[in-house]
Every structure is written in C-alpha cells, then in structure tokens.
Amino acid sequence: MDTITHTLFGLGIYKAINKENMSKREKQTLLFTAIGASQIPDIDVISQLWDTSGQYQMWHRGITHSLFLVPVWALLFFILNFFIFRLKSWRFFWIALLAVFIHDTSDVFNAWGTGYLEPFSNARLTFGTIPIIDFVIWFIFLLAFILSKKGSYKESSIYRISWIMIALHIIIQSIQGYALYKQYEPRYEQLALSASFLPWNYSVIGKDENTVDIIQDSLLTQKHLMYKLQSSDNSNLKKLFKQNPKAQTLYKWSPFVVVVDNEERLGIYDPRFYRKGQSFLFEFIEKTQK
Structure with missing residues (x-):
C-alpha cells in the first residue's frame, strides 16, 4: 500500500483503542508506536542510497516486510518506548506487532507484492486483489473521522467498526479476484492479477507462448481486451x-x-x-x- 494508507492504518489503530484511562505520556507512546510501526517496514527505501548493482527492486518490500521480522520490529518499538518515553509496557509491544503485521499483510494483496516469507523464500507473494492506493479504505477512514466528530458514539467503537468494514472490503475484493483468476487460469500458461482503482474491477494479465493479453474484467461486467502484446x-x-x-x-x-x-x-x-x-x-x- 502507499504511505498515506499505512499512515491511516496507524491512526486507525490509535483511534480504535480506548484511551479514557491513559495518561498523556501513554497516549503519546501509543501514537508513536501505532504510526511508527505502521511505517517501519518501508525503511528499506534508504537502500537506494547504496544500491550500485540494481538490486533495489528486490530489496524494497523484501526482508523488511518478512512475516518473520514482525516480532523484531515490535521489540524495537518496545525498546524505543523505554528510552524515549520511559515506559516499559508489553501492551505497546503487542500494538506494534499488530501494526507491522497489518503493513506487511496488506502489501501482499496488491500487485507489487512482498518478500513475505524471506529469508526462507525469495518469491514475491502477491495476490493483486487490492490496488496499491485503495480509495475505499480512505473513504472508510474519512467516514469514521466525520462520525467521531459528531460525538454521538464513542470514538474507539467507530474506528473498530471501520476496521471490520475494511476487512470485509478486502475479503469481498479478494474473493471476486480469486474467482476471476480461476476463470482465466485454464486459458494461459502464466497468469497475474492487478486490481483497478475502481472497486470490483481487475486487470487480468495472461501469457500464452509469446503473446500477453491484458483484459479489463469483473464478475459484473463484460470483459474488455485492453492490450495484446508480443x-x-x-x-x-x-x-x-x-x-x-x-x-x-x-x-x-x-x-x-x-x-x-x-x-x-x-x-x-x-x-x-x-x-x-x-x-x-x-x-x-x-x-x-x-
């Protein structure tokens, strides 16, 4: 996902937690942990500074996005919280763990993919069922923000519902994408999926010998051949x-x-x-x- 979406994920975690009995310092620690841990896997962008062998494409969203590194990043924030805020609470470790897990896992659903199983596998895991910039997720968080300002409902409850809506959105998108993938799978030797910015619409990219078809399709509309490449x-x-x-x-x-x-x-x-x-x-x- 893009940087804005990962930031929204961090803010969404922060807002979904009941902070009524938290001190000011605890709230600051929570905000730092939720947003920081939601961004930390993308620290690999600095590898561009020393990339002299053209490896950045593999390094970005590589080992830093590994499922096996999630507890390591969480532990880092646990230590940072102690030195910066003088707080030693395992609660913030679990919050960081959740934030990093959401970052790494959400990136698997778009076409760019991640090294989710590195270092045990160099394969890029990608489903292609969610666009890199998902405006539906943005809209859900915007709606949660507006409702929370009206004061009719508890803020944490509103944002917890928004997380349920986001999860349902991803599930529905992915089920439809998988169904399309299975429809096209017998027709091509190689196949990939890339979600459109328009919900429930996808680009199906199929390769058969020397020909590559790029087809715009959904379960609700007629397919449209966009490009035929040699x-x-x-x-x-x-x-x-x-x-x-x-x-x-x-x-x-x-x-x-x-x-x-x-x-x-x-x-x-x-x-x-x-x-x-x-x-x-x-x-x-x-x-x-x-």
Whole structure:
C-alpha cells in the first residue's frame, strides 16, 4: 500500500483503542508506536542510497516486510518506548506487532507484492486483489473521522467498526479476484492479477507462448481486451543484464515479463503495470550502445 494508507492504518489503530484511562505520556507512546510501526517496514527505501548493482527492486518490500521480522520490529518499538518515553509496557509491544503485521499483510494483496516469507523464500507473494492506493479504505477512514466528530458514539467503537468494514472490503475484493483468476487460469500458461482503482474491477494479465493479453474484467461486467502484446522470448538477454543490472533484477522479481527486441532497444517490462503503451517498470538498453 502507499504511505498515506499505512499512515491511516496507524491512526486507525490509535483511534480504535480506548484511551479514557491513559495518561498523556501513554497516549503519546501509543501514537508513536501505532504510526511508527505502521511505517517501519518501508525503511528499506534508504537502500537506494547504496544500491550500485540494481538490486533495489528486490530489496524494497523484501526482508523488511518478512512475516518473520514482525516480532523484531515490535521489540524495537518496545525498546524505543523505554528510552524515549520511559515506559516499559508489553501492551505497546503487542500494538506494534499488530501494526507491522497489518503493513506487511496488506502489501501482499496488491500487485507489487512482498518478500513475505524471506529469508526462507525469495518469491514475491502477491495476490493483486487490492490496488496499491485503495480509495475505499480512505473513504472508510474519512467516514469514521466525520462520525467521531459528531460525538454521538464513542470514538474507539467507530474506528473498530471501520476496521471490520475494511476487512470485509478486502475479503469481498479478494474473493471476486480469486474467482476471476480461476476463470482465466485454464486459458494461459502464466497468469497475474492487478486490481483497478475502481472497486470490483481487475486487470487480468495472461501469457500464452509469446503473446500477453491484458483484459479489463469483473464478475459484473463484460470483459474488455485492453492490450495484446508480443514478447520476443527467444532473444538473448545476456547483454541486457550485463549493461543494465536492474533488468536482471526485474526479470527475477516479476511473475513474467514482456521482452522488447527491435532496431532501437533491447529490454523487458512487467505487463502488470502497462498503461498507455508503456510500463513504468521497463528496463532496457539502446541498441546503439557498445
């Protein structure tokens, strides 16, 4: 998910906890823990500063998003809370544990995926049933904020209901996405799913031999073939990988790629992010390079 959504998750955790009997310092600790732990897995973005071998694509959402690192991050916040706020309470450890778990798990549901099982598996776990920016989640939290300001209901109760609504939204989206995936699975050798910003709509990306279809579909509408792409799979990619290490990383990272080999360029791109004739995950070299 995007940074704003992860921040909203942190605020949602903070608001969902009854703070009537908490001191000011405890509330500050709770806010720091909920938001900080909701963001901490994305600390891997700093790896761009020393990436000289084109590995950032694998490092981002890699080991820092591992399920096995969740208690480590939670323990870090337990220690930070002691040194910063002079509070030693295991309650905040469990809150941090929940916040990190929500971050890592929510990222699995979008097309980007995570190294959820690293270091035991380098595979990127991705369902593709929730968009990276999910406006439904934003709307639910906005509605909770508005209702909490009216004063008719307890704030913590409103936000707990909002979490139930978000969980139901993700479940409904994922069930529909899975149903579509199973419909298309017999037709293609390789298949991936990418949720649209419009709820209950998906891009189905299927590859059969050298052809990649990108289909807009849902369980409630007629399918629409958006793009039919040709991949030059027989091309030798050694020169590309040698001159552009990011391309080799992308090749390992993506479920499958489209190979471009024409008079101008040799490259690969991830078709899940193909829009208006271009994928923003496209690594290539110019044929004029020596």
